[in-house]
Amino acid sequence: MDKKKILGGTLISLKIIFIAIGVSFIFNAILSVVYWRPEPKSEEDKRDYCASKIKHIELALKQYAMDFSDCFPPANGAAGLEYLRKYEYLADYAVYICPSTQTAKGKGKQPLTEDIVDYVYVGGLNEKSAPNTPILYDKPGNHQDFGNVGTVDGAAKGIAGKDWMKEIRK
Numbered sequence: 001m002d003k004k005k006i007l008g009g010t011l012i013s014l015k016i017i018f019i020a021i022g023v024s025f026i027f028n029a030i031l032s033v034v035y036w037r038p039e040p041k042s043e044e045d046k047r048d049y050c051a052s053k054i055k056h057i058e059l060a061l062k063q064y065a066m067d068f069s070d071c072f073p074p075a076n077g078a079a080g081l082e083y084l085r086k087y088e089y090l091a092d093y094a095v096y097i098c099p100s101t102q103t104a105k106g107k108g109k110q111p112l113t114e115d116i117v118d119y120v121y122v123g124g125l126n127e128k129s130a131p132n133t134p135i136l137y138d139k140p141g142n143h144q145d146f147g148n149v150g151t152v153d154g155a156a157k158g159i160a161g162k163d164w165m166k167e168i169r170k
Contacts, residue, residue: 046099047143047158053095054119054136054150057081060090061135062154070127072135080123082112098142118142125152134168 064084065072073083084090093105098118106116122135129135131153138147147164150156159167 043100043143047146047148049099050138050142051148051156051158053098054138054148055154055156056095057084057090057119057136058150058154058156060084064089065127072123072125072127073121074123076123077121078112078114078117080121081117081119085112098138100143101141127152137168140165 061072061084064087073080075083078096081096085093085096093107093110093112093116096112096117096119097103097105101118103116103118106112110116118139120137120139122133125133125135129152131151132155133152134149135152136150138149140147145162145164146158146160147168148156148158149168161167
């Protein structure tokens with residue numbers, strides 16, 4: 001074979017690889033700009049971001065349930081959410097912290113504990129539980145006279161008022 005043809009083919013392959021890497025880099029840069037979210041400033045923004053985190057945890061709970069016969073983790077509180085972290089359904093400690101609090105996030109492989117989780121998880125439910133049953137909600141004190149609540153069906157809503165905790169039990 002002609003050495004020029006072999007070299008020419010190799011150079012074209014290298015160019016294609018460099019172009020693919022460049023396109024991938026540009027695509028990731030664009031995504032990071034589009035999905036970048038500044039730290040919320042107002043309490044209303046923090047409440048919205050908190051509801052988003054609850055929704056994120058609910059999605060991980062749904063994935064867990066799909067793998068465990070439609071059952072959510074059995075333990076209550078941080079111990080139940082630890083199943084998500086330990087089995088890598090949701091390993092990012094920051095998701096378990098409400099943006100309205102000053103809670104420090106966990107590090108490394110540290111288990112989730114009540115000290116580093118700002119949400120209350122109700123364990124032992126399953127996909128057949130009533131859809132509007134609360135499965136995850138803000139700990140009292142995360143927000144003033146307000147709380148976000150996630151339900152078994154995956155919905156997340158905010159409840160305003162001093163008695164918001166009574167509303168989730170209805």
